[in-house]
Amino acid sequence: MCGIVAAVARENIVDVLIEGLKKLEYRGYDSAGLAVAAGQGMRRLRAAGRVAELERRAEGLQAPAGIAHTRWATHGVPCERNAHPHVSGGVAVVHNGIIENHEALRVELQGRGYAFSSDTDTETIAHLVEEALQDEPDLFAAVRRATARLAGAYAIAVIDERDRRRIVVAREGSPLLLGIGEQGVYAASDASALLQTTRRFIYLENGDAAQLTADGLHIVDAAGQAVERPVVVSELSADAVDLGQYRHYMQKEIFEQPAALADTLEMTGLGGRIAPEVLGAEAREVLGGIRRILILACGTSSHAGLVARYWLEEIAGIPTSVEIASEYRYRESVADPDQLVVAISQSGETADTLAALRHAKAQGMTRTLALCNVPESAIVRECALRFITRAGPEIGVASTKAFTTQLAGLFLLTLVVAAQRGRLGEQEESRYLRELRHLPAAVADALKLEPAIADWARRFADKRHAIFLGRGRHFPIALEGALKLKEISYIHAEAYAAGELKHGPLALVDRDMPVIAVAPNDSLLEKLKSNLQEVRARGGELYVFADADSRIEESDGVHILHLPEHYGVLSPVLHVVPLQLLSYHVALIKGTDVDKPRNLAKSVTVE
Structure with a gap:
C-alpha cells in the first residue's frame, strides 16, 4: 500500500498524477513512482523518498494516460527497486493491499520463465496480466483473469503500452474510487487526490473492475455483470486539504476541533431531546432490546471506545466491552445476537476493523453501527446504522479532530441508548445536550493554553521516556x-x-522520567493526588493538566496547567486537547516529520 492515482484524459495527465500523489503524502510512504503511455511506448519513473524527487524526474513529461503510486513498504525494503509501478512486458501495475498467495504465484511464474526484479507481492500481478494477454489480447479481460488468481486484498490500476488510451482498475478489500471530470476519467484510493480535478466520484464495490477511457467508463461486478454505481458529489473542496496559515496539518487539525465538533453536533438541533434516528432511520428497531454493546476499533479509535465504555455503563447502564479489532476475530468469543456492534474508524476502510465487523456479523450479530468520518466508506456501507462525524479531511497521520468528534458521536450514542432503556429523564437529557453544544467553545478556550504548553515542551525534548497517568474515564485519555x-x-x-x-x-x-497526569476535579481526584505524591517521593518530575478548581498547587517538581473550566462527564474531550498540543510542540523541537512520522501510514488498509 499506500496511495493510487490514475488518469486517462484528452489532455496531459502527468500534472494530475503528481498533484494527486502530493495530496496523498499524508498517508505515509517511502517511495513514489508513475508509468505513462507516452510516444511509442511506456515511460516508467520511480524514486525512493519524497514525491518532490519524482516530480523533478518527470519534468517535461506529457501523456494522455498514466498510473502513479506512493508506497508504504510491506513486502521488501523501501528502495527504488521495490517502488511501484511494477512492469512485465508492456504492462505496468500499481497496487494497494497484500496478495496473500504471492509466494506460490511467484514460484509458479518463475517456473514458466518470468523473472522478478523486486521483492514485492505486486510484481506477481504484473506478470499474471502480461501472461493473460498472450491468450486474451483485451486488457480488461486479462486483468479480470489475473485477479481471479489473487487471494488477499487489492486495489490495482493497470496500463498497457499496446493500448495507450485505456486504464483498467479493480478492487477487493482495499478502497478505490473513480472521478468523473470534464476532460477525462480518474481513479484514486482517496477523494482528496482528485479534488483539484473533480468532485464527482464513484465508489467501487468489492469485486468490481472498470475500464476507463477519456470518453467514459464501464464497470462490472464480481460476477462479470455490467453494473452502474451511483455518482456521489463530494462536499469537500480542494481548499479543505490545503495547509493554509499553519506550519503542519496536525497543528491545523488541532485548531479545527471547535469547528469540527460544531459541525458534528449540528444535527442535535436546538430541542431538549435527541431522536434515535440521528443514528439512522432504523435505529429504534436495531437498538430495541439490545443487552450489551461491543466496540471494535484500532489505535486512537479504540481509545475513544474505552472512554465511551465509561459513559455507556454509567449513564445508559448497559454492559460494554471494547475489543482491539486486530485481535478480536482471532480468538474464540461468545456471540450474542442481542449485542450492538459498534465499529469505529476515521477512514471507514481500516482493514482490521472491517474484518472484525464482518466476523461479528458472520456470528449472527447483525445489529451494527458505524461511527466514521467518511460516509461512502466500506464500514459505513456494511453497517445497519451509522453516525458520520463531520471532522472534514484529516491529513496528519496522528489523529486529533477525528478523535474528539468520535467522542462526541459516542456520547450521542450513550444518550440515545440511555433514553431507549428508560434511564434518562427529559431534564437530564436536556442538560447533557446543552453541555455537548457548549463543547466547541470549551475546546476553543482550552486551545488558548498553547503558549504555556509550548514552554513545557522544551523540557521534554531531551527525554527518552515518559509516563502518562489518568484515572477513570481519563485513563483512556492518558493512553491517547x-x-x-x-x-x-x-x-x-x-x-x-x-x-x-x-x-x-x-x-x-526517577528524575529523568517525566510523568504527565490528567487531573480533572472529579470523584477520583483525591485518589489521584495520592498517586502523584508517590511520584514526587521517588524524585519524579510531574506535569499536571488540572481543572480550574482541582486544588492542586505548583511546587518544586510539580508543574500545573489549569484548563479554563471543569466539564464533568465530558471532560475527556477537553483534556485530550492539551495532550495533543504537548506532543505537537515536543515534535517541533525535536525536528521530526510531524505529519508523516516514520514507519506509519494514515489509512491502514492491510493487516
Missing part, C-alpha cells in the same frame, strides 16, 4: 496522550491507570 507523543516525537511513552503505579511502573520513576 502517550500514543501521540510516541507517534510524532519518537519518545517512548507509556500510560497507566494511576492506581497501578505501585503495582510495578513506580520502579521506572
Whole structure:
C-alpha cells in the first residue's frame, strides 16, 4: 500500500498524477513512482523518498494516460527497486493491499520463465496480466483473469503500452474510487487526490473492475455483470486539504476541533431531546432490546471506545466491552445476537476493523453501527446504522479532530441508548445536550493554553521516556496522550491507570522520567493526588493538566496547567486537547516529520 492515482484524459495527465500523489503524502510512504503511455511506448519513473524527487524526474513529461503510486513498504525494503509501478512486458501495475498467495504465484511464474526484479507481492500481478494477454489480447479481460488468481486484498490500476488510451482498475478489500471530470476519467484510493480535478466520484464495490477511457467508463461486478454505481458529489473542496496559515496539518487539525465538533453536533438541533434516528432511520428497531454493546476499533479509535465504555455503563447502564479489532476475530468469543456492534474508524476502510465487523456479523450479530468520518466508506456501507462525524479531511497521520468528534458521536450514542432503556429523564437529557453544544467553545478556550504548553515542551525534548497517568474515564485519555507523543516525537511513552503505579511502573520513576497526569476535579481526584505524591517521593518530575478548581498547587517538581473550566462527564474531550498540543510542540523541537512520522501510514488498509 499506500496511495493510487490514475488518469486517462484528452489532455496531459502527468500534472494530475503528481498533484494527486502530493495530496496523498499524508498517508505515509517511502517511495513514489508513475508509468505513462507516452510516444511509442511506456515511460516508467520511480524514486525512493519524497514525491518532490519524482516530480523533478518527470519534468517535461506529457501523456494522455498514466498510473502513479506512493508506497508504504510491506513486502521488501523501501528502495527504488521495490517502488511501484511494477512492469512485465508492456504492462505496468500499481497496487494497494497484500496478495496473500504471492509466494506460490511467484514460484509458479518463475517456473514458466518470468523473472522478478523486486521483492514485492505486486510484481506477481504484473506478470499474471502480461501472461493473460498472450491468450486474451483485451486488457480488461486479462486483468479480470489475473485477479481471479489473487487471494488477499487489492486495489490495482493497470496500463498497457499496446493500448495507450485505456486504464483498467479493480478492487477487493482495499478502497478505490473513480472521478468523473470534464476532460477525462480518474481513479484514486482517496477523494482528496482528485479534488483539484473533480468532485464527482464513484465508489467501487468489492469485486468490481472498470475500464476507463477519456470518453467514459464501464464497470462490472464480481460476477462479470455490467453494473452502474451511483455518482456521489463530494462536499469537500480542494481548499479543505490545503495547509493554509499553519506550519503542519496536525497543528491545523488541532485548531479545527471547535469547528469540527460544531459541525458534528449540528444535527442535535436546538430541542431538549435527541431522536434515535440521528443514528439512522432504523435505529429504534436495531437498538430495541439490545443487552450489551461491543466496540471494535484500532489505535486512537479504540481509545475513544474505552472512554465511551465509561459513559455507556454509567449513564445508559448497559454492559460494554471494547475489543482491539486486530485481535478480536482471532480468538474464540461468545456471540450474542442481542449485542450492538459498534465499529469505529476515521477512514471507514481500516482493514482490521472491517474484518472484525464482518466476523461479528458472520456470528449472527447483525445489529451494527458505524461511527466514521467518511460516509461512502466500506464500514459505513456494511453497517445497519451509522453516525458520520463531520471532522472534514484529516491529513496528519496522528489523529486529533477525528478523535474528539468520535467522542462526541459516542456520547450521542450513550444518550440515545440511555433514553431507549428508560434511564434518562427529559431534564437530564436536556442538560447533557446543552453541555455537548457548549463543547466547541470549551475546546476553543482550552486551545488558548498553547503558549504555556509550548514552554513545557522544551523540557521534554531531551527525554527518552515518559509516563502518562489518568484515572477513570481519563485513563483512556492518558493512553491517547502517550500514543501521540510516541507517534510524532519518537519518545517512548507509556500510560497507566494511576492506581497501578505501585503495582510495578513506580520502579521506572526517577528524575529523568517525566510523568504527565490528567487531573480533572472529579470523584477520583483525591485518589489521584495520592498517586502523584508517590511520584514526587521517588524524585519524579510531574506535569499536571488540572481543572480550574482541582486544588492542586505548583511546587518544586510539580508543574500545573489549569484548563479554563471543569466539564464533568465530558471532560475527556477537553483534556485530550492539551495532550495533543504537548506532543505537537515536543515534535517541533525535536525536528521530526510531524505529519508523516516514520514507519506509519494514515489509512491502514492491510493487516
